[in-house]
Amino acid sequence: MKTIKLTREHIYKGNLILVNANYPIVENIANKNISLIPFDIRYPDILMEYRAATVLSHLVSDLNGSDDIVPVSGYRPLREQEQIYTESLRENGEEFTKKYVALPNHSEHQTGLAIDLAKRQDDIDFICPEFPYHGIYNEFRKEIPRYGFIERYQKEKEDITGISHEPWHFRYVGYPHSQIIYEMGICLEEYIEEIKKYSLDSKGLVVERDKQKIEIFYVPILNSKEQMTVFLPDNSLYQISGNNVDGCIITLWRE
Numbered sequence: 402m403k404t405i406k407l408t409r410e411h412i413y414k415g416n417l418i419l420v421n422a423n424y425p426i427v428e429n430i431a432n433k434n435i436s437l438i439p440f441d442i443r444y445p446d447i448l449m450e451y452r453a454a455t456v457l458s459h460l461v462s463d464l465n466g467s468d469d470i471v472p473v474s475g476y477r478p479l480r481e482q483e484q485i486y487t488e489s490l491r492e493n494g495e496e497f498t499k500k501y502v503a504l505p506n507h508s509e510h511q512t513g514l515a516i517d518l519a520k521r522q523d524d525i526d527f528i529c530p531e532f533p534y535h536g537i538y539n540e541f542r543k544e545i546p547r548y549g550f551i552e553r554y555q556k557e558k559e560d561i562t563g564i565s566h567e568p569w570h571f572r573y574v575g576y577p578h579s580q581i582i583y584e585m586g587i588c589l590e591e592y593i594e595e596i597k598k599y600s601l602d603s604k605g606l607v608v609e610r611d612k613q614k615i616e617i618f619y620v621p622i623l624n625s626k627e628q629m630t631v632f633l634p635d636n637s638l639y640q641i642s643g644n645n646v647d648g649c650i651i652t653l654w655r656e
């Protein structure tokens with residue numbers, strides 16, 4: 402058995418952290434030591450977390466989409482999110498800004514795991530870029546669950562996410578979570594709740610993909626405890642991510 406020690410800090414970092422109006426990013430924990438690279442070297446200023454960027458560039462090149470799909474906005478430090486929010490308030494007013502721009506520290510863009518993408522054209526709107534539901538753009542949408550990405554703000558989920566429909570905003574959560582979220586037709590808020598049904602003491606959520614058995618568990622990290630000890634099988638690959646709410650999600654690739 403492998404022994405893993407989880408502390409409260411683990412709640413606030415990882416691919417599955419939920420960042421929204423209720424759960425702010427914990428700066429300097431979520432993005433501490435984050436390594437950022439451009440997903441498309443023609444746009445060196447638009448950065449993403451290393452793994453998310455790498456997977457996304459594979460996806461776009463597998464689709465032959467690099468001439469059509471343009472990155473608009475990736476990682477944003479706190480100060481940039483503050484600027485965007487203030488400028489949008491001034492230029493677009495309060496109603497529009499509340500719909501489309503997250504408050505500073507409540508934006509997924511501060512995690513490095515989110516990107517806004519646009520259809521290539523002369524005039525690209527920075528806040529609401531066009532990313533159509535047809536052609537190569539929809540091919541892209543169909544492929545993303547296999548690459549660890551989700552379309553984060555869907556029309557039917559506006560009441561839950563608190564953000565208006567954003568066809569251009571994509572979020573890396575990692576595979577197989579992206580595939581499960583897609584197949585269940587839920588949003589990240591709902592997925593974080595769903596996973597709470599699966600604890601380490603009972604049974605995990607089991608998915609079988611390409612003859613691989615993957616098991617997903619939720620581990621609550623209680624306020625009263627400084628540290629939680631978790632035991633995992635010896636020869637297993639695993640990933641740990643916080644949910645940014647109250648615990649961690651463990652993904653275990655069984656032998």
Ligand SMILES: [Zn+2]
Binds near residue numbers: 516
């Ligand atoms: Zn966005």
